[in-house]
Amino acid sequence: MSGQQPHRGSASQVFQPLAGDDPATIAGYRLAAKLGAGGMGKVYLSYTPGGRPVAIKVIRPEFGEDPEFRRRFAQEVQSAQRVQGLFTAPVIDADTNGAQPWLATAYVPGPSLADAVVAHGALPVEAVLLLIAGMAEALHVIHGAGIVHRDLKPSNVLLAADGPRVIDFGIAYAADATSLTGSGVTIGTPSFMAPEQAAGRRVTPATDIFALGQVAAYAATGSPAFGEGTSHGVLYRIVHEEPDLTGVPERLMDLVSRCLAKDAEARPSVAEVIALCQTANAETVLRRPEDWLPSPVAADITVRAAAPAPAQTPPPPTAAPAVAPPVAYSPTTPAAPSTPPPGFGPPVTPPPGQTPHAPHTPYPVQHQAAPTQPAQAAQPYQPVPPSQAHASGPYPGAYPAQAAQTHPGHLSPQGPAATPPPAKRRGGRVAAIAIAVALVVGVAGGGTAYFLQKDDAKSSQGSESPKGGSTPKGDSTPKQAGSSPSEEEGGTDTGTDPAASAKPDPEPIEYPGINLTSGYNLTLGDDGLKPQDGDGGGDQLVYYSTGGHLDAAGTDGTLVRLDPGQVGSLAVCRAETRFTDSIYVNKLSKGRQVCITTGSGHVALLTYQGQSPEDSPSTYMTVDVTVWRNAAG
Template identity: 40%
Template sequence: MTIGTGSVLAPLEPQDPRETAGYRLIARIGEGGMGTVYLSHTRGGQPVALKLIRREFGQDPDFRSRFEQEVRAARRVQGYHLVPVLDHDTTGASPWLASVFVPGLSLHDALSAYGPLPLPAVFQLIGCTARALGSIHAAGVVHRDLKPANLLLGAAGPYVIDFGIARATDSTQLTRTGGVIGTPQYMSPEHALGAEVTTASDLFAVGLIAAVAATGRHPYGEGGATALGVRIANTDRLPPDLSGYPTELKPLLERCLTADPAERIGTDELAAMCELFAGRPLNDFDGWLPEPVGQEIARRVRAAENPPTPTVADAGAGAGAGDFGPARTGAGTGTAGAFGGVHAADTAFAPPRPAGPPRPNRPTPAPGPSPNRAPAPAPAPKGFRGGLIAASLVLAVLAGAGAVWLLDEDGSEDGAKTPAAGQEAPAAPEPSDPAKAPSAPKTSPSASAPPKAAYTPVFQDKPFTLRGPSGNTGTHVDLDAPQIFPKGAIGKTQGMELTYQNWGDADLRFLTAAGKSPGTTPEECREAVATNTLTSSVGRVELKEGKTITKGTVLCTVTSENNLAMIRITDVIQDPSKGTYGPMPDYVTTLTLWKIG
């Protein structure tokens, strides 16, 4: 993935959309084989990274189906050191997904700029990655493309990104020709040979990452991605050369880099081993990285607080989506000029659909078209040139394996970057009067006002205090009971409506769609769930700064037992002196529950 030179963010380019599905796009975060990632914000101001999938993937119905399945699975993942997926859509001209934005530094970039990490930092990185993988695997997801570019280094520790998403590309026409999509130098032997990929495959990748992070040297020697992938595929005959690696690191490498997946170390044992060799708790991130790396991360955090604004030239280019379709999806066509000069703090915009993950053991509706999605735009005149960089496609046949790898020009991503032969990029729509542009996206069918219903009180104004969870714990809430489960187990949220967690992705997460109500009647409450829906997660910064949930806020949701619950926030208790990463706020509330119908 490429990013703006010298910065975590880059200005939008003329061909970039200015808005997608109600998310206002502010700046470019990066670009890779599957698409382009943009900075946006939730309605409450929480920064999100919105990945707009490339049109050639989106035009494949098999990809759309697999992408929907994989993202839904990814949204069930909860745990340590993960960047959670908040929202997604597969029905528009270009599929997209939105996740929490972490202004960190990828391990790939850190190693390229500053060289190998000290051994204690490596153990802490790998231990936290093992914990994250434990949560990913517990949700039935396999990462499949774990590599330094998919590990983010942050002031609050490392984060794993893009878990499970790479599998969606396996259903495209590229793979039907015999391809294996991925990053060969960080594949497991079974993945390189085109065999079944399991959770153990991720552990093999962890071993490779540990070796490179500690020394800058790959266990399978020197050479390009293809050459390293061929050697990995033959691990059963030519195991990696581990001589020259630090003595403390060798047990980890030996337990990860075995040819037989059944012999590889598990995530829990790996985390415990790393904590022992790190000589400090895995969740102690005070000065955990070398000073230059820490300073660069701090610089990126500051840059994210003041993202680049569209230039006059940008605005004059219109809101054309270039390779991605119309700038306003389901809200008419506006001009980029309407967004010019907008600061990040002013970019709160409500996504038009609930972002809550599917409940365990509850039926999930099949994806279908939504009337608020615009149809694919008409082709542009011939000769239009998009701003995306053309990629070279490297085809390498594995000796004895018969598999074909499909790589980008850097050997690290998973799809071609240019339109297929004869495919034309869409034209940018003509600019329109900003004053006539809608101020908010239309609501989807799920957000339409419900029919009249009878509401019978079950209990009213019941005192209910949600205390901030301590470090590395989560609190699950059953509003029907009502009951609070402190230190709830990761993923054990069946029948719950809320989870308040202080893991790597600390947030208040709504497991059923929740809305902010202007009043306290059941009719107002029910309408708020349908028409004023919040995103599925309110992040740590939003909670600490009181941007979304404040004293007097009224939150409503339809529970897992089809009751209507109303939470009135009567007080918020927190200590601002503790900073962003201090204790999470306590919420003193009253809870009212109505039976519907």
């Protein structure tokens, strides 16, 4: 359960100043800015005493006055404290008994999926697959805690740098029982409801799977699967008509169509959703690179990470507060209220005639770290039934991404292999630098003529023919400063127009479906591009499974990994300057592209298509390569 739904745009739009009707503190938390507002209440930015940003959702007074809402809200908060998934925003504090209920979650710096699509358009297929797989993992732990989200929609999914975060789970259930539902307050978003939910029938975890399919279609196309318009029209289409999947990429069609089945029993389980994502990705394990989002969306994360500091800092305490012993975390038992630390909120004075309510201490409990588990072999994804869900800590089910990875080129749970890329040959460049230094020293010492004559004599001896003649490989006569090329060659300057001598771009040569085996290389200057054994110099691209990286072999070879969604071309590769000479394969996803420029001037575009299966007798990567020879300019 969470309440963070920040607005899109600049930092001034994301972090709105507090208005006259906004409180300055909530139960000891000083409010720094307003993040947004919705049908359930307002969301504010605050900080824990240790300085961590949190999002605090203050429930609307109308809901707080409803006894049934309060009962369900307290129940959902207790359940939400058991949700400790990687793709959810954890609930860290709440007050369900105060005059105005509220809850606090970890602040997630990132735009909502709705804001990202409106501002930048639909996401690439690879990003959608990682999005849906992460949301499916979030639903696994949410359902394991006995919660059905009921309101899974793009505005309740935040896009963080390390994956999505599902928020606001359980609030729809608490609000569904209030008298406000009959007076114009709609619980749930019509465009993302399931047929049984729209018809008022029983809601189950399969309801969230239907919404997950709608979110996938929206992320891939930018439009809801059942269109827009009045709520009655949208709900009718959800119950009686088929979704409009025009524009959904072919790789996502099976996943989306199965999730949008009218019959709840026909929809896939959470484990099957993740398997469908893996199949569509043509990989045995989904690997999430650090830049899984398109660059414009990632830039929005940076804006939201610049959270403003509180308007004023708490005054220093007048006396040292008594230190109470730590309280063990109990997710099913609310923390005992106590007096807030000095400086984190004014003392609460109850109105005359009202029973005093103990003030709330922000961040009062300490979460116990989950026990470290030894690495296990990869095993099928098995959801945990709600009846077997742990009351605290992570659930016992193992995801494929959490199992130990031993396949070459894949990330292990501890990160990439520590084997560094092999050192590249730089012999030719070092020799050239040494000769240049020797020449400078000779000139400074006044012995230029002698040095050059001696060097020329050695060159003549080395190239002397058997008949006693000699053919020098190059003119050793020093050129005069300020002389033009035409004067040095005995000619005259003809004033040739550079534009007239410009050569057209070479035609691209395509080599699809190359299986590049570990330790082998591709020599980009060869007419028939095929893997060769060894890692010699020259215009070569080498794949090393030990360490799992690509290496631009040879002098002055460079690589550039393009951003997700960026389409490579000769012009793009020429313009890119984010050079490196090695790229780890675990930073690539299917369809990701790499620009290659060799020291001799060849340009190539590599499109990563996948890794060899785990049961393959050899380790290789499959790539498509397009080469423009002598095109580096």
